Amino acid sequence: MKKFELHKLQWLRHSVQIMVIVLMLLVPAVSRYANSVAADDIDSQMKAWEGSFQGNTMAAIDTVFRALPEGEMTRQGLTESERDPQAVIKYSRAFRGGPWSAELFGVSMTDPLGAAESIVARKHVAKVVLISLIVPVILTLLFGRIFCSWICPMGLILEITDRFRNVLKFLELKTYNIRFTRNTKYAMLVVGLCASAVLSVPILGYVYPPAIISRELHDLIFTLFDRAEAKLLGFTFIGLTWMSLILLGIILFEVFVSRRWWCRYICPGGALYILLGIKRPVRVQLNESKCTHCVDCVVACPMGLNPMKNEMGPECDNCGECISSCHDDALKFALSLGTSIKEESTESVPVTK
Amino acid sequence: MSTHIKRRRFLKQVAASSIAVAGATAAGKWMGGSGEATACVRPPGSLSEEEFLATCIRCGRCGDACPNQCIQPFTEEVALTHAVEPGAAQRNTPVIFPRQQACMLCNDVESDHLLCTEACPTGALQKTVKQVDIIIEEVDMGLAEVDEQLCYSYNGASCGICVRACPFEGKALTAGMWEKPIIDESYCVGCGLCERACVRFPQAIRVVPKA
Known part of the structure; x- marks a missing residue:
């Protein structure tokens, strides 16, 4: 029974990750929809693009917006077939941006890395930056590096491609898992x-993957609709730029050379989140009397840590994979206000595959 | 044995760190070293070009917010249609190509501020209240300039389309004799609606981006 609940945690985490990617794809499309409504062009566009990817997307968004409260969409004496651009703009503001910087229900949030580099590059602290830092910083102070495990779209992609290593093993190809020093990311x-x-x-x-993905997906969707306006319908990847090759390089390196190389050793954003969440109260805790030393949690940990030694220090991203993998109910999330947890020694024993 | 492992690990660490540092430096060189910044029209409320490039984190939220879809990321693909090339540091920054889509200063949108300036998380676009006098005072995307060689009104055919397109008609752009456009520098905010409207190709009236 307990086991089932723990798996639910992983399902919840993966749903959040997938939702982030879906929203990233939807936000530019909704922005385009709002533009077309404001230009009173939406009906002719939907008719011209019927059946194609762009047309279906617009139709789907249109259905959702029409299902919103009626008073909003049909005010100002508009007939039923018309849409109120003010309402569309108002509602489309609920989700804006991507994991690099976003607005959710009026709350502005920026990746601390983006805010930090903007501040040091400008050498001036603007009030808006601080406002958009409030939510991410508070969440990181409480839960640590959860951006990496719950939100980062690259995290999801790498978790999926990590499974390719099993395929390589199945094909009896040699896989490497070279370990680097974790301090590289702080240097970065x-x-x-x-x-x-x-x-x-x-x-x-x-070079920060969430920022690259956020921009690339925007470019992809906007290009699709630009092409549709030039009567080039259908889905293509033309909108992606060579920046995507950075992501491809990271993925290939992780599959063939070093497991979760970017997140464990290189990511500067992860480093900043670690430094912010160093005193987090929510941690994974080990019940040593229940632990049977089966090493399942060590194998499961995407960050290459060793939960068996109760060393869930700053590097842990609170993803809960170790909890889900534990058959003995020895690991759980617990509140600890910075007393008995050891902070040092994040290097795991070389037991992992 | 243990010294051997220690030395190997140390060498690995040194190698990895130096690769990271070299990579970051090379990336930095590539970003800042090559390519002059191209003069381009920035969204309303932007800081000076140099400060803008330092502050903007290239998140694209202003582009999402724009109800007129005039703000685009300055990528090679986008720039290609306008025969320009983004400077190395300008990649993915928000840019307006008035000929393609000009800024309508959030006209007809129910909002207190210009939407892109409200969306900007870093202050690269300064939050600007949507009132005519404040917009005229604070927004400076560029300045319209008429090419008298090209303009129909200067060449014997009265046109006046740009004057009709101007959001501050009678202030920023006034029609002179035979609808000749006359620009008042103190009112023009550089929105580019005149350039968008110009029927001449290449455009007789263009927005010259602020320095």
């Missing part, structure tokens, strides 16, 4: 911030 963070300050350009956003 410091060097990146210094370079941003020197060049007066926030450069970390160009």
Whole structure:
């Protein structure tokens, strides 16, 4: 019974991750829809694009917006077939942006890495930056690095591609899992911030996967609709730029050379989240009397930590994979206000595959 | 044995760190070292170009918010249609190409502020209240400029389309004799609606981005 509930946690986590990616794809499409409604062009567009990817997307969004409270969409004496652009703009504001920087129900949120590099590059702290930092920083202070495990779209992609290693093993190909030093990511963070300050350009956003994905998906969707306006219907990947190759490189490196290489050793954003969440109260805790030392949790941990030694220090991203993998009910989330938990030694024993 | 492992690990750490540092430096060089910044029209309320490039985190939220879809990311693909190329540091920054779609200053939208300036999370676009006098005072995307060689009204055919398109008609753009457009620099905010409307190709009236 307990086991089932723990699996529910993983289902919840993966649903959140998938929802983030779906929203990233929907936000630019909804923005286009709002534009077409404001231009009073939506009906002719939907007719011209009927049956194609773009037409179906518009029709689906249109259905959702028409299901919204009636008083909003049909006010100002509009007939039933008309839509009120003000209401569309108002409702489409509920979700904006992507994991790099987003607005959810009027709350502005920015990745602390983006805010930090913007601040050091401009050498001036604007009030809006601080406002958009409030929610992510508070969440990180409480739960640690949950952005990595619950929101980051690259995290989901890498969790999926991580499974390809099993395929390689099945084919009896040699897989490598080279370990690097975890301090590399702090070096990345410091060097990146210094370079941003020197060049007066926030450069970390160009190599940070969530930011790249956020931009690439926007470009992809906008290009699709631009092409539709030029009568080029159907789904293509033309909108992606060469920046996607960075992501592809990371994925290939992780499959063939080093497991979860980017997240464990390189990611500057992860490093900043770790530093923010170093004193987090919500941690995975080990009940040593129940542990049978089966090593399942060590194998499951995507960050390459060792939950068996109760060393869930700053590197842990609170994904709960170790809890789900435990057959003995020895691991659980617990509140600990910074007393008995050891912070040091995040390097796991080389037991992992 | 143990010293051997220690040394190997140390070498690995040094190698990995130096790769990371070299990579970041190379990326930095590539970003800042090559390519001049291209003059381009930024969304309303933007800081000066240099400060804008430092502050903007290229998140694209202003583009999402724009009810007129005039704000685009400055990628090679987008820029290609306008025969320009983004400078290395300008990649993915928000840009307006007035010929394609001009800023309508959130006209007819129920909002207190210009929507893109409200969306900006870093202050690269300063939050601007949507009132005529405040917009005229604070928004400076560029300045319209007439090419008298091209303009129909300067060449014997009265046109005046740009004057009709101007949101501050009679202030920023006034019609002179034979509908010749006369620009008042103190009122023009550089929205580009005149350039968008111009029937001449190439455009006789263009927005020159602010320096």
